[in-house]
Amino acid sequence: MADSPPTTDAPLLRAQNLRTQFGRENPLVAVDGISYDLRAGETLGIVGESGAGKSVSVRSLVGLIDDPGEVTGSVRWRGEELVDASSRKLRAVRGSGIGMVFQNAEAAFDPSLTVGTQIVEAVRASRDLSKQDAHEEAIDLLVEVGIGDPGGRFDDYPHEYSGGMAQRAIIAMALAGEPDLLIADEPTTGLDVSVQAGIVDLFRDLVAERDMSLLLISHDLGVVSQLCERIAVMYAGRIVERGSRKQLLGSPRHPYTQAFLRSVPDVDERKDLEPIGGAPPSLENPPSGCRFHPRCPVAEAGVCDGAAPPTVAFGDGHEATCYAYTDAHPGGDDYDREAVESIRWDADGTEEIGGEEEVER
């Protein structure tokens, strides 16, 4: 599962068996035991459809789950435990170590204060700067995120910003505490593509220039594939597959990942679209065993609906949580080669990766 790092290369963030539930009597388990590591400078994308638990999972990392939500498991930020940490400590981490970018500007800004004032406040909250220096720093941040005429826009109110500009201002705010990790939750959703392209460029530049890590949540595989070296796929509260961008998009292993990729319409080519049959499961009463089994084309009764499926490693960090690659599945070893191959992403134009040994990073 998680790599065991040498002590000199401890992960920046380590989530272990993170679980978030709402309600006690008939709990809705939005996130059901997910684990991952994020090292300095790494970019990880979490993809999945609505209800997969992507947003709840990142909010759970930094203490942004309100009652009656309950987070268990472990989240270590630079080795320090964040689950059950005091709200003051969590605020401090969010103010400096971890910057957060959410989808809507309304949530990020107070509509009654100018954008500049709010960025200055965010700068001063985390760094010991004079008002004058904080003002200069705020202007620098607006320049860095690509806001033209930052001096003039400084005194504008949030509603005076266009969608793309507001998103840039939110990013400036997230950078105020000089974070080492930026968590971005659907940061381009709802923006026009030409604006979105600019925001994607900005994230790429920021990650490179500031040597930041990026944890990106998106339903848009295109955006994720442009920004993230590693990708994890969530389904019904669990991570079902993870790997490098090349592994995950070039030779996906989990039947859900394969089906998800097949359903994405291609802008460059008309193809037969293959919807995934059925609907995502209820999290209040999820299916037994593998949660994808009621919709899975290769599900095997008596196997996939039994105990939770095992995680199978394909080398170089590529893992899928699926019975199809184990002896428990009647197809056994052959299954891997034949049945699954036949439903595999046929990778038009994408390089086919052969045996596990050949998987490259």
Added chain:
Amino acid sequence: MSDAEPLLSVRDLKRHYPVRSGILKRKTGAVQAVDGVSFDLQQGETLAVVGESGCGKSTLAEMVIGLDEPSAGEIEFEGEVIAGGVDKAFRRRVQMVFQDPFSTLNERMTVGRIVAEPLVIHGEREDDRAAYVRDLLKTVGLDPDRDYDAFPHELSGGQRQRVGIARALALDPDLLVLDEPVSALDVSVRAGILELLRDLQAERGLTYLLISHDVSVVRQVADRVAVMYLGEFVELGGLEAVLDDPAHPYTEALLSSVPRVRAEPAPDQRIRLPGSPPDPSDPPSGCRFHPRCHLRERLDDDDAARCVAADPELTEREAGGEPRPGGDDDRTVACHFRPGGRNY
């Protein structure tokens, strides 16, 4: 396309909203939401109007369906001029599928009643209404036994959009205006709705006017594409011609901005549009795209001045122009320099 009479014909359609200011609310200007759009729609084809927010595509759809009244121009349906879209016979033959299946269904009505509503309004099928509605539910991939008496909140997003489509089909229309029909849906669900729309068109000979900001959706269902920018069509032509070989610089930039799913980093060929779309109450002179146009940098001074001075009309390729690899098509482009014109 054939020489047959178009099902729908739109001529120089405009929608200007007055801008009023001062205490006397004097008219001080106009937002040119749609500013002179013309097209024909043949029976059984799908025309997609693609563009970004504020380009006027939704206003255009509302005028076609009769929810908004044009400031100028004409809409003809089977050769008859539609006056304000209020004609009852016309309204039943043109139906709309809305973007958001979460807010456009009456939460207090059962699915059966929602789909039957247009029949009730028009006093149709009083004898076999329930059976007819059940058939419609089947047609759109719902299960009448399970869904007929269900309420919208009991359905998934995809199922709700199917209800919206069934309702639009109830009066057996000829033309469906599809306004961002899959934008609110997850991709795996989106694919099913797009397949359904393709099947319905094949079975029923429906004509679609598809409004979308999403080029990948347009690619899957359209026969022809119109690209809209700031109230005007900048390019109009066959799907492959426009999407595989865009001629207008805006089309080019729009297509290049779509994030592709790539297993390996690919060379970045995106054209970055500077600035934001301009204010439609004060559009730029000449070609409305000129302040953001990447082609203009390559023009000599005289040519560049032309973009500022004269508004280009949608025109076919100029004779003598460099033939483009897209081959011959019925494409028209509103650019002084593309296609043909000169070698830029």
